[in-house]
Amino acid sequence: MAYQHRYLDGSPLALPAGKIVCIGRNYLDHIRELNNAPPETPILFIKPSTSFSALDQPIRLPGGRGSCHHEVELAVLVGRELRAADAATARRSVAGYGIALDLTLRDLQTELKQKGYPWETAKAFDGSCPLSPFLKPEALADPQATDLTLRINGAFRQQGNTGQMMIGIFDLMAHISTHFTLLPGDVVLTGTPAGVGPLHSGDELLLGLAGRDFAARVG
Numbered sequence: 001m002a003y004q005h006r007y008l009d010g011s012p013l014a015l016p017a018g019k020i021v022c023i024g025r026n027y028l029d030h031i032r033e034l035n036n037a038p039p040e041t042p043i044l045f046i047k048p049s050t051s052f053s054a055l056d057q058p059i060r061l062p063g064g065r066g067s068c069h070h071e072v073e074l075a076v077l078v079g080r081e082l083r084a085a086d087a088a089t090a091r092r093s094v095a096g097y098g099i100a101l102d103l104t105l106r107d108l109q110t111e112l113k114q115k116g117y118p119w120e121t122a123k124a125f126d127g128s129c130p131l132s133p134f135l136k137p138e139a140l141a142d143p144q145a146t147d148l149t150l151r152i153n154g155a156f157r158q159q160g161n162t163g164q165m166m167i168g169i170f171d172l173m174a175h176i177s178t179h180f181t182l183l184p185g186d187v188v189l190t191g192t193p194a195g196v197g198p199l200h201s202g203d204e205l206l207l208g209l210a211g212r213d214f215a216a217r218v219g
Ligand code: ZN
Pocket: 022, 023, 024, 071, 073, 102, 189, 191, 192
């Protein structure tokens, strides 16, 4: 089924599925678990629109390319064009908040990093961004103080709060917009807290955003 941005009640948003702009390292506890150094400037990368997959559809793991890790992240839907915007303008441009998985072929990414190559094939494959429906912006009391959780087969694997981000949501969007114009329908992924690990066929996932749970399943 073709992906379309939707609200929680299932109604479609009149916004195209654009690009997905992601930040590589934005939670200190996750940087430490991968033995990375905190970046001096944000490490940005893009997933194409072919990465979108609705969370209620089975998650497909690419076969034969090593481990595929979950990274649970707050997703921000852009409603208005942002180019070299400030943080206040970025905040006003938000059309919705959701929860996403930044799926990562970790073995491949490690190999690419060691060679000094770009990460695209490890991060931007088809279906690499399973995404929930969106809450309207006013539904999230404080987007910068929101709990994010991921349970797999009943066990908590990732538990964070958006208050732990090193670069806040709107500063991040403003920074991104100095490099890439953000268009209506684009999505920003804001980084993952600690606890990343491999997914397996048949895993039952529960992604939690501000106390709401979204179920997903690995096909
Ligand atoms: Zn990520």
